[in-house]
Amino acid sequence: MALKFGFWSEQETQVGQSYARRLHELVDEVRLAEKMGFDSVALSEQHVALGGISSSAPEVVYGYLAAVTSRVKLRSAVTLMPQKINHALRSAERLAVTDILSHGRMEFYAGRANTTIAMRAFNVDPNETLPQMEEGLALLRKSMREDIFTFEGKYYQIPPRMLVPKPLQKPHPVIGIAATSERSHSWAGSEGFAVLSSNIYQGWDYQARLINTYRKAWKRDERGPLDRSRIGLPLFFGIGSTDQKAKDDYAEPLMHYARIATDAYPRLAKLSDDYAYMSESQPAAERAGKDWDYLLNESATTVCGSPDSIIRQLEKFEALGIDEVLLHLDSVNHEKIMEAIEMCGRYVIPHFNDKNNVVRPTEEILDRIRAMRPQK
16 A cells, blocks of 8 residues: 555744744645645644644634645644543534534544643643543443443543434544554554654664564454554655755754753653653654754654655655655645645655656666567
């Protein structure tokens, strides 16, 4: 199967720019991404964030996007599952309604929350985010599958009730989780969920280990929508007419993102045993924030360069056996994002969708023709 491409945004707003203007720019970016052949649009959920990231209500944006797009899949990446942030039954209701309005184009990826600033704002206990995510997904799945359902858990106790309305996709839209630990990859596989896998800048070997852990644990959910495992990778992305142009435009923004994105991990690691593994990633994240060669070539998180260079880089990720990449198009201004979407759609995506339909040098084709002629 051809590698799938997603457009992933956190609605990052540049210093001195308007949050309101940025939201309308995001809509324009999504519409162009659909036109240029992207398969999905993934929006992050971030609350009271610092540094310009402003995607606080993606569920509202999905409803709007459902009306202004027609083909592209709409994906939460991710919906935060702590009960005080999103009650799982409310998440199921929103998912069902937007699935109907989008004519069956929603996908639901969940996460546990990974910033102390958001958890403290909502009075979330870091020790409870993991079990609340797992129990919340069980409730969400059951509410969509069964006509009248009940649920009895540690965090949720639901008497006989009915989800109204239910989603258009049957039995329900694809469900997945964002995962950075081997434990979460194994759990996602055992539940028959999709996975959005991230190695937190720790490199190719660790990324391969996470993928293998998921594959080894994969067990089809006979009542679920997936008949095979699905592995996606979020990749930080920059593109230009030449490698040097791409580096000039994107190196500092991408390294800056590496510095701020993992800033809370050491604190989280001290707050809860469930987050303790995150401390192991800190040396790699710190290196990615200041060493461009490491970030681009060794961290297994980033693609940047000319279209030809990006194709070669993505082929290396494709060799891991993944199904899709979510390209993080943020951290630069709207004009550069639009340019990146168009260049990716014009030069990169076609290479993976249908290689035989991409124009090649005449001599290359003639060499193959000559090689296939009968030998005298």
